[in-house]
Amino acid sequence: MNRTGTYVAFDGLGQADPSKSDFRYYSLLQAWSANKQIDFKITNSHEKTYAVRDSSSRATLYARIRERLSASKNMVVILSENTRKSGSVLSYEIEQAIDNYKIPLIIAYPAYSAIWNVDDDLSVMWPTALSTRINMPGTEAIHVGFKKEPLMNAIPRFTINGEHLSNGRNVYSRDAYVTWEIVK
Structure with a gap:
């Protein structure tokens, strides 16, 4: 399968109402990509396979995740202060992306405009699946503020076949x- 997509992962927080979960940040990425006035394009891995319904079994959901990851060149992981440590599908997505598909992660934090070091303030938002893998050899990640410019820069650069990151704390x-005029 051609690995051209960007997989976007976030914690749905067990909410049926997307406005009450981190889905709203995923929606913002989609809006940026759809807006012809904004130079931001994302090939969404979620649109490359069949949709998963809320009534789908966990086995069906996990199969779709693996199918989408196999078509992905990288993964944007959206982490907020509400992200759960475990028990969400996000943990499975991170495990699969790093362990089986060797996908570079672009970790975006909506609470931050800019990130210049990976410290305890960020690590409190990490699911356990990320915490246990962040320092492992082979993990590639860059941490960014959830702003259009760093995301626009990272998505085409840090890919399976693009520039490689030295570790999980870039x-x-x-x-x-x-x-990018985000800070002065």
Whole structure:
């Protein structure tokens, strides 16, 4: 399968109402991509396979996740202060992305405009699946503020066949955020 998609993962927080979960950030990514006035395009891995219904079995859901990950060049992981440590599908998605598909992670934090170091403030939002893998050899990740510019920069760069990240704790420089006019 051609690995051209970006898989977007977030914690649905067990909510039926998407506005009460981190789904709203996924929706914002979709809106940026759909807006012809914004130079932001994402090939969404979720649109490459059959939809999964709320009534689908966990086995069906996990099979679709694996199918989508196998078509993905990278994964955007959205983490908020509400992200659960365990018990969500997000944990499975992270495990599969790192362990089986060797997909680089672009970890975006909606509570932050810019990230210049990976510290305890960020790690409290990590699901256990990420915490146990972040320092493992072979894990590739960059941590960014949830802003259009760093996401636009990271998505085409850090891919299965693109630039490789040295470890699981990479960040952009302060100068990059200044260039993007996110900070002064």
